[in-house]
Amino acid sequence: MALFFNVTLQLLEGLLYTLLIFGVTLLVALPLGLLIAFGSKSKIKIISAITRAFVWVIRGTPLMLQIIFFLFLPTSFSNIMQSIGIPVDLALRGEVALLTMVCVAFSINYACYFSEIYRGGIQSVPQGQYEAAQVLGMTKSQTFSKVIFLQVVKRIVAPMSNEIITLVKDTALASVVIRLDLFTVAKGIVNTKAILWPIFYAGLFYLLINGLLTILLGKLEKKLGYFKV
Amino acid sequence: MAFFEVSNIKKSFGKTEVLKGIDFSLEKGSVLSIIGSSGSGKTTLLRCLNFLETPDVGTMSIDGKVIFDASKDKAMKEAEIRANRLHFGLVFQSFNLFPQYTAFDNITLAPLMRLTEQKLTKEEIKVKTEEIKAKAWELLEKVGLTDKADFYPCQLSGGQQQRVAIARALALSPDILCFDEPTSALDPELTGEVLRVIKSLKSSDSTMIVVTHEMEFAKNVSDEVIFMANGVIEEQGTPEELFENPKSPLTRAFLNKSLESF
Numbered sequence: 001m002a003l004f005f006n007v008t009l010q011l012l013e014g015l016l017y018t019l020l021i022f023g024v025t026l027l028v029a030l031p032l033g034l035l036i037a038f039g040s041k042s043k044i045k046i047i048s049a050i051t052r053a054f055v056w057v058i059r060g061t062p063l064m065l066q067i068i069f070f071l072f073l074p075t076s077f078s079n080i081m082q083s084i085g086i087p088v089d090l091a092l093r094g095e096v097a098l099l100t101m102v103c104v105a106f107s108i109n110y111a112c113y114f115s116e117i118y119r120g121g122i123q124s125v126p127q128g129q130y131e132a133a134q135v136l137g138m139t140k141s142q143t144f145s146k147v148i149f150l151q152v153v154k155r156i157v158a159p160m161s162n163e164i165i166t167l168v169k170d171t172a173l174a175s176v177v178i179r180l181d182l183f184t185v186a187k188g189i190v191n192t193k194a195i196l197w198p199i200f201y202a203g204l205f206y207l208l209i210n211g212l213l214t215i216l217l218g219k220l221e222k223k224l225g226y227f228k229v
Numbered sequence: 230m231a232f233f234e235v236s237n238i239k240k241s242f243g244k245t246e247v248l249k250g251i252d253f254s255l256e257k258g259s260v261l262s263i264i265g266s267s268g269s270g271k272t273t274l275l276r277c278l279n280f281l282e283t284p285d286v287g288t289m290s291i292d293g294k295v296i297f298d299a300s301k302d303k304a305m306k307e308a309e310i311r312a313n314r315l316h317f318g319l320v321f322q323s324f325n326l327f328p329q330y331t332a333f334d335n336i337t338l339a340p341l342m343r344l345t346e347q348k349l350t351k352e353e354i355k356v357k358t359e360e361i362k363a364k365a366w367e368l369l370e371k372v373g374l375t376d377k378a379d380f381y382p383c384q385l386s387g388g389q390q391q392r393v394a395i396a397r398a399l400a401l402s403p404d405i406l407c408f409d410e411p412t413s414a415l416d417p418e419l420t421g422e423v424l425r426v427i428k429s430l431k432s433s434d435s436t437m438i439v440v441t442h443e444m445e446f447a448k449n450v451s452d453e454v455i456f457m458a459n460g461v462i463e464e465q466g467t468p469e470e471l472f473e474n475p476k477s478p479l480t481r482a483f484l485n486k487s488l489e490s491f
Contacts, residue, residue, distance in 0.1 A: 126325075128321060128323055128325035129325060129327065131281055131321070131325065132321065132325035132326075132327070133327075133339075134280075134281065134314070135279050135280075135281065135314060135317070135318070135319040135398075136338075136339035136397070136398075136401065137311050137312075137314055137315045137339060137342075137343065137401065138339055138342055139307075139311070140307075142342050146338065146342065147327050147338075150329045151328065151329065154329075226329075226381060227328040227329045227381050227382070227383060228328055228382075228383040229328050
């Protein structure tokens with residue numbers, strides 16, 4: 001019983017870090033994704049080309065690789081700077097710094113996936129909606145915020161839900177840097193205590209979180225059900 | 230000088246010249262119908278008038294004031310286009326109501342947006358907002374839909390949606406109200422209610438331009454009819470002249486086809 005209690009406590013702590021990575025990533029990636037979507041749709045060729053290339057690289061390489069890249073970026077940068085005689089030391093030290101970099105990697109990765117969903121959503125709004133707003137004398141930003149945006153949200157709730165649920169599970173990838181997330185903690189217990197059940201116990205935690213998210217996102221979908229697009 | 234003058238409007242898409250020099254004028258309070266087969270350029274002309282397309286050549290003026298001149302306005306600022314565009318209202322073939330707003334909010338959205346752009350005191354905003362709302366009710370009454378004010382577009386029939394769209398276009402008090410085949414997307418039994426509303430606007434002396442396939446409507450409601458073919462105005466005249474006594478063989482052929490009964 002004491003073991004069960006102990007494991008539960010450890011897993012709860014892991015859950016906290018998992019939720020932290022999840023929350024920060026969502027908070028940053030949702031707006032950043034929209035920005036990237038605008039970038040890839042930009043009429044200025046150079047901006048859209050750079051944005052698209054960036055999205056291609058991020059979506060085309062493993063997230064784990066990106067986490068490692070962002071982890072060593074500050075150190076490598078510092079080394080290069082020092083080698084040419086500029087004393088810069090940005091090397092990551094301590095949990096907070098590492099966790100921050102993990103969140104940066106996650107946010108950028110997910111923002112790119114989100115941006116493609118936004119782009120699809122924006123493109124699926126009929127041209128007639130833009131034209132109707134235009135002939136009513138609305139500005140471009142008014143048109144987007146008052147007419148287009150909500151229609152986009154309604155169209156993308158389902159594919160977004162998919163990504164968001166995947167994100168909860170992807171947090172386990174943080175283990176390459178920092179062994180604090182739910183899955184890694186469970187795996188650690190399995191290794192040290194030579195028992196298997198904590199890993200399935202951790203699975204229940206994931207299920208619970210994703211169940212909760214499914215309900216919340218379903219509610220949002222229902223809430224937007226009052227109109228049809 | 231007529232109230233609205235259009236001269237030498239030309240527009241090409243790629244190598245296809247869709248409008249090959251359109252000239253016409255319109256008196257205040259009159260109704261102009263534009264008829265013609267698909268591909269004749271009538272919708273493009275209407276879109277040019279509403280600044281949804283930019284003509285390559287030509288000028289337009291309202292009340293003696295030039296609102297568009299292709300030789301100068303190539304780089305017209307967005308704010309300028311927005312201001313000039315408000316001389317016109319446009320009712321689309323496919324209604325294009327905003328699905329997330331009620332009928333009432335569809336009508337008030339744009340006027341309320343314009344309010345936020347002006348520098349007004351809180352008190353003035355309050356007064357103007359009330360005016361906008363009162364006008365929306367008035368317009369809903371005009372199109373016979375006061376009981377549907379709180380309905381969303383998806384809860385309305387096509388005919389009702391189009392009537393809301395007409396009210397929405399009127400909310401900004403345009404000088405000229407344009408209709409782009411307003412009944413083409415409707416079931417036959419719903420066209421009547423929309424045409425009746427448009428007809429009723431005539432008595433309230435709005436200036437209107439109607440692109441239509443409804444020959445009876447063009448005949449009975451318009452003061453002037455334009456027949457377009459291959460990007461030019463083939464024939465223009467009063468409904469009596471054009472329908473009873475068409476001069477061009479193209480007009481005759483088109484009318485025969487359109488009025489053919491099965």
